[in-house]
Amino acid sequence: MLTVFRLKASAFFAFKHMIVSLVLSFGVLFLVCLFWYPTPFVELTGVKHVFVVFILSNIVCGPLLTLVVYNPLKPPTKLYKDIGIVTLVQLVALIYGLGVLMHSRPVWLAFEGDRYRVVSQLDFTPEALLDAKSVFRDLSLTGPRLIGVNLVQPTDKLFLQSIQLSLQGYHPAFRPKRWTEYSSQLDAVQSALRPLSLLFTLHPKAVFMFNKMQSNKARPYDDLGFLPLVAPGGFDWVVIVDRKSGVPVLYLPLDGWAEPAPIK
Numbered sequence: 001m002l003t004v005f006r007l008k009a010s011a012f013f014a015f016k017h018m019i020v021s022l023v024l025s026f027g028v029l030f031l032v033c034l035f036w037y038p039t040p041f042v043e044l045t046g047v048k049h050v051f052v053v054f055i056l057s058n059i060v061c062g063p064l065l066t067l068v069v070y071n072p073l074k075p076p077t078k079l080y081k082d083i084g085i086v087t088l089v090q091l092v093a094l095i096y097g098l099g100v101l102m103h104s105r106p107v108w109l110a111f112e113g114d115r116y117r118v119v120s121q122l123d124f125t126p127e128a129l130l131d132a133k134s135v136f137r138d139l140s141l142t143g144p145r146l147i148g149v150n151l152v153q154p155t156d157k158l159f160l161q162s163i164q165l166s167l168q169g170y171h172p173a174f175r176p177k178r179w180t181e182y183s184s185q186l187d188a189v190q191s192a193l194r195p196l197s198l199l200f201t202l203h204p205k206a207v208f209m210f211n212k213m214q215s216n217k218a219r220p221y222d223d224l225g226f227l228p229l230v231a232p233g234g235f236d237w238v239v240i241v242d243r244k245s246g247v248p249v250l251y252l253p254l255d256g257w258a259e260p261a262p263i264k
Contacts, residue, residue, distance in 0.1 A: 132176035193225025228256030
Protein backbone atom coordinates (compact mmCIF):
# COMPACT_ATOMS: atom_id res chain seq x y z
CA MET A 1 0.00 0.00 0.00
CA LEU A 2 2.82 2.36 0.89
CA THR A 3 4.44 1.73 -2.50
CA VAL A 4 1.18 2.48 -4.35
CA PHE A 5 0.66 5.61 -2.24
CA ARG A 6 4.21 6.74 -2.91
CA LEU A 7 3.92 6.14 -6.69
CA LYS A 8 0.62 8.03 -6.90
CA ALA A 9 2.03 10.96 -4.95
CA SER A 10 5.29 11.09 -6.95
CA ALA A 11 3.43 10.69 -10.27
CA PHE A 12 1.11 13.58 -9.43
CA PHE A 13 4.02 15.79 -8.37
CA ALA A 14 6.01 14.80 -11.47
CA PHE A 15 3.01 15.63 -13.67
CA LYS A 16 2.79 19.12 -12.16
CA HIS A 17 6.55 19.46 -12.67
CA MET A 18 6.13 18.49 -16.33
CA ILE A 19 3.39 21.11 -16.86
CA VAL A 20 5.60 23.82 -15.35
CA SER A 21 8.53 22.61 -17.47
CA LEU A 22 6.38 22.71 -20.62
CA VAL A 23 5.28 26.27 -19.97
CA LEU A 24 8.84 27.35 -19.16
CA SER A 25 10.38 25.58 -22.18
CA PHE A 26 7.92 26.93 -24.72
CA GLY A 27 8.05 30.37 -23.14
CA VAL A 28 11.84 30.43 -23.47
CA LEU A 29 11.69 29.12 -27.05
CA PHE A 30 9.13 31.77 -27.94
CA LEU A 31 11.55 34.47 -26.80
CA VAL A 32 14.44 32.75 -28.58
CA CYS A 33 12.47 32.68 -31.84
CA LEU A 34 11.29 36.24 -31.35
CA PHE A 35 14.76 37.72 -30.83
CA TRP A 36 17.50 35.32 -31.95
CA TYR A 37 15.75 33.40 -34.73
CA PRO A 38 13.06 35.57 -36.34
CA THR A 39 11.12 33.92 -39.17
CA PRO A 40 12.38 32.10 -41.24
CA PHE A 41 15.80 31.66 -39.60
CA VAL A 42 14.85 28.67 -37.43
CA GLU A 43 14.45 26.65 -40.61
CA LEU A 44 17.31 28.33 -42.47
CA THR A 45 19.86 27.61 -39.75
CA GLY A 46 18.76 24.00 -39.24
CA VAL A 47 18.41 24.26 -35.45
CA LYS A 48 15.06 22.48 -35.21
CA HIS A 49 16.79 19.40 -33.79
CA VAL A 50 18.35 21.59 -31.08
CA PHE A 51 14.88 22.84 -30.20
CA VAL A 52 13.65 19.24 -29.90
CA VAL A 53 16.54 18.26 -27.63
CA PHE A 54 16.00 21.43 -25.62
CA ILE A 55 12.32 20.63 -25.01
CA LEU A 56 12.87 16.94 -24.31
CA SER A 57 15.68 17.59 -21.84
CA ASN A 58 13.48 19.97 -19.88
CA ILE A 59 10.10 18.22 -19.94
CA VAL A 60 11.38 14.65 -19.66
CA CYS A 61 14.57 14.60 -17.59
CA GLY A 62 13.32 16.96 -14.88
CA PRO A 63 9.93 15.34 -14.27
CA LEU A 64 11.42 11.86 -14.66
CA LEU A 65 13.99 12.55 -11.96
CA THR A 66 11.24 14.03 -9.82
CA LEU A 67 9.23 10.81 -10.23
CA VAL A 68 12.23 8.87 -8.92
CA VAL A 69 13.23 11.01 -5.95
CA TYR A 70 9.89 12.36 -4.72
CA ASN A 71 8.53 10.63 -1.65
CA PRO A 72 6.07 12.43 0.65
CA LEU A 73 7.25 10.25 3.55
CA LYS A 74 10.77 11.70 3.41
CA PRO A 75 11.73 14.28 6.02
CA PRO A 76 11.01 17.78 4.60
CA THR A 77 14.69 18.74 4.67
CA LYS A 78 15.70 15.64 2.68
CA LEU A 79 12.80 16.09 0.25
CA TYR A 80 13.62 19.76 -0.42
CA LYS A 81 17.27 18.84 -0.96
CA ASP A 82 16.40 16.13 -3.51
CA ILE A 83 13.97 18.36 -5.40
CA GLY A 84 16.55 21.16 -5.27
CA ILE A 85 19.14 18.90 -6.93
CA VAL A 86 16.65 17.92 -9.65
CA THR A 87 15.83 21.59 -10.25
CA LEU A 88 19.53 22.43 -10.42
CA VAL A 89 20.15 19.68 -13.00
CA GLN A 90 17.24 20.96 -15.06
CA LEU A 91 18.47 24.54 -14.77
CA VAL A 92 21.95 23.53 -15.96
CA ALA A 93 20.38 21.75 -18.97
CA LEU A 94 18.30 24.87 -19.69
CA ILE A 95 21.34 27.17 -19.54
CA TYR A 96 23.41 24.79 -21.67
CA GLY A 97 20.65 24.61 -24.30
CA LEU A 98 20.33 28.38 -24.35
CA GLY A 99 24.10 28.66 -24.74
CA VAL A 100 24.04 26.38 -27.78
CA LEU A 101 21.19 28.34 -29.34
CA MET A 102 22.86 31.67 -28.62
CA HIS A 103 26.16 30.67 -30.22
CA SER A 104 24.34 29.14 -33.20
CA ARG A 105 22.17 32.19 -33.81
CA PRO A 106 22.39 34.10 -37.12
CA VAL A 107 24.09 37.45 -36.65
CA TRP A 108 24.50 38.66 -40.25
CA LEU A 109 22.71 38.40 -43.57
CA ALA A 110 25.62 39.03 -45.89
CA PHE A 111 25.48 40.12 -49.52
CA GLU A 112 28.20 38.07 -51.21
CA GLY A 113 28.41 39.11 -54.85
CA ASP A 114 25.60 37.10 -56.44
CA ARG A 115 23.88 35.71 -53.34
CA TYR A 116 22.99 36.33 -49.74
CA ARG A 117 24.56 34.17 -47.05
CA VAL A 118 23.37 33.62 -43.48
CA VAL A 119 26.29 34.02 -41.07
CA SER A 120 25.97 32.60 -37.56
CA GLN A 121 28.26 33.22 -34.62
CA LEU A 122 29.72 29.73 -35.09
CA ASP A 123 30.96 30.59 -38.59
CA PHE A 124 33.92 32.62 -37.33
CA THR A 125 36.23 32.58 -34.35
CA PRO A 126 36.50 35.26 -31.66
CA GLU A 127 40.08 35.83 -32.81
CA ALA A 128 38.96 36.45 -36.40
CA LEU A 129 36.34 38.90 -35.14
CA LEU A 130 39.15 41.15 -33.96
CA ASP A 131 40.04 41.71 -37.63
CA ALA A 132 36.61 43.24 -38.32
CA LYS A 133 35.86 46.93 -38.21
CA SER A 134 34.83 48.00 -34.73
CA VAL A 135 31.25 48.59 -35.88
CA PHE A 136 30.90 44.87 -36.67
CA ARG A 137 32.22 43.53 -33.36
CA ASP A 138 28.93 44.09 -31.56
CA LEU A 139 27.02 40.99 -32.63
CA SER A 140 23.26 41.23 -32.90
CA LEU A 141 20.97 39.67 -30.29
CA THR A 142 17.82 40.59 -32.21
CA GLY A 143 18.14 38.72 -35.48
CA PRO A 144 20.65 39.04 -38.31
CA ARG A 145 21.63 42.45 -39.64
CA LEU A 146 22.62 43.30 -43.20
CA ILE A 147 26.26 43.59 -44.19
CA GLY A 148 28.27 43.61 -47.38
CA VAL A 149 31.32 41.50 -48.20
CA ASN A 150 34.42 42.74 -50.02
CA LEU A 151 35.29 40.06 -52.57
CA VAL A 152 38.79 39.47 -53.94
CA GLN A 153 39.09 40.27 -57.63
CA PRO A 154 40.66 37.76 -60.09
CA THR A 155 43.59 40.11 -60.58
CA ASP A 156 44.38 40.14 -56.85
CA LYS A 157 47.34 38.03 -55.72
CA LEU A 158 45.17 36.57 -52.93
CA PHE A 159 42.47 35.39 -55.34
CA LEU A 160 43.58 31.73 -55.48
CA GLN A 161 43.99 31.61 -51.71
CA SER A 162 40.47 33.01 -51.30
CA ILE A 163 39.10 30.34 -53.64
CA GLN A 164 40.85 27.61 -51.64
CA LEU A 165 39.38 28.92 -48.40
CA SER A 166 35.91 28.94 -49.93
CA LEU A 167 36.33 25.35 -51.11
CA GLN A 168 37.18 24.45 -47.51
CA GLY A 169 33.91 26.01 -46.36
CA TYR A 170 35.42 29.27 -45.12
CA HIS A 171 33.48 31.58 -47.40
CA PRO A 172 34.22 35.32 -47.72
CA ALA A 173 31.19 36.14 -45.56
CA PHE A 174 32.78 34.09 -42.76
CA ARG A 175 35.92 36.27 -42.77
CA PRO A 176 35.33 39.29 -40.53
CA LYS A 177 38.09 41.34 -42.13
CA ARG A 178 36.05 41.34 -45.37
CA TRP A 179 32.87 42.68 -43.78
CA THR A 180 31.78 46.11 -44.94
CA GLU A 181 28.77 48.40 -44.67
CA TYR A 182 25.81 47.14 -46.66
CA SER A 183 25.06 50.65 -47.90
CA SER A 184 28.45 50.78 -49.64
CA GLN A 185 27.40 47.85 -51.85
CA LEU A 186 23.91 49.03 -52.74
CA ASP A 187 24.89 49.55 -56.41
CA ALA A 188 26.28 46.00 -56.55
CA VAL A 189 23.08 44.64 -54.98
CA GLN A 190 20.90 46.44 -57.49
CA SER A 191 23.02 45.17 -60.39
CA ALA A 192 23.02 41.57 -59.14
CA LEU A 193 19.27 41.31 -58.55
CA ARG A 194 17.45 39.01 -60.94
CA PRO A 195 13.97 39.95 -62.20
CA LEU A 196 11.01 38.63 -60.26
CA SER A 197 9.40 37.55 -63.53
CA LEU A 198 12.23 35.02 -63.97
CA LEU A 199 11.49 33.52 -60.55
CA PHE A 200 7.83 33.15 -61.49
CA THR A 201 8.83 31.49 -64.77
CA LEU A 202 11.13 29.03 -62.99
CA HIS A 203 8.67 28.35 -60.18
CA PRO A 204 5.01 28.93 -61.16
CA LYS A 205 3.94 28.29 -57.57
CA ALA A 206 6.03 31.31 -56.53
CA VAL A 207 3.30 33.67 -57.70
CA PHE A 208 0.82 32.20 -55.21
CA MET A 209 3.41 32.05 -52.42
CA PHE A 210 4.53 35.60 -53.06
CA ASN A 211 1.04 37.09 -53.16
CA LYS A 212 -0.01 35.16 -50.06
CA MET A 213 3.00 36.20 -47.98
CA GLN A 214 2.87 39.83 -49.08
CA SER A 215 -0.60 40.24 -47.51
CA ASN A 216 -1.41 43.96 -47.58
CA LYS A 217 2.08 45.07 -48.63
CA ALA A 218 1.56 44.48 -52.34
CA ARG A 219 3.91 46.33 -54.66
CA PRO A 220 4.73 46.22 -58.39
CA TYR A 221 6.83 43.23 -59.41
CA ASP A 222 9.27 45.51 -61.27
CA ASP A 223 10.17 47.18 -57.98
CA LEU A 224 11.54 43.88 -56.68
CA GLY A 225 14.25 41.40 -57.56
CA PHE A 226 15.62 38.20 -56.09
CA LEU A 227 18.87 36.44 -55.29
CA PRO A 228 19.68 32.95 -53.95
CA LEU A 229 20.06 32.56 -50.21
CA VAL A 230 22.72 30.23 -48.77
CA ALA A 231 22.24 29.06 -45.19
CA PRO A 232 23.66 26.42 -42.80
CA GLY A 233 20.47 24.36 -43.04
CA GLY A 234 21.30 23.55 -46.67
CA PHE A 235 17.82 24.45 -47.91
CA ASP A 236 17.00 26.19 -51.18
CA TRP A 237 15.66 29.69 -50.52
CA VAL A 238 15.55 33.03 -52.25
CA VAL A 239 15.55 36.57 -50.92
CA ILE A 240 13.09 39.02 -52.45
CA VAL A 241 14.69 42.48 -52.36
CA ASP A 242 13.39 45.99 -52.90
CA ARG A 243 15.40 47.33 -55.86
CA LYS A 244 15.47 50.92 -54.67
CA SER A 245 16.48 50.46 -51.05
CA GLY A 246 18.24 47.09 -51.39
CA VAL A 247 16.39 45.85 -48.30
CA PRO A 248 15.09 42.24 -48.24
CA VAL A 249 11.32 42.16 -47.97
CA LEU A 250 10.51 38.46 -48.22
CA TYR A 251 12.04 34.98 -48.05
CA LEU A 252 10.68 32.07 -50.09
CA PRO A 253 11.65 28.36 -49.95
CA LEU A 254 12.58 28.10 -53.62
CA ASP A 255 15.70 27.18 -55.60
CA GLY A 256 17.32 30.48 -56.50
CA TRP A 257 20.02 28.89 -58.64
CA ALA A 258 17.69 27.41 -61.26
CA GLU A 259 18.04 28.60 -64.85
CA PRO A 260 15.36 28.69 -67.54
CA ALA A 261 15.37 25.76 -69.94
CA PRO A 262 17.18 26.52 -73.22
CA ILE A 263 15.00 27.27 -76.21
CA LYS A 264 15.23 24.49 -78.80
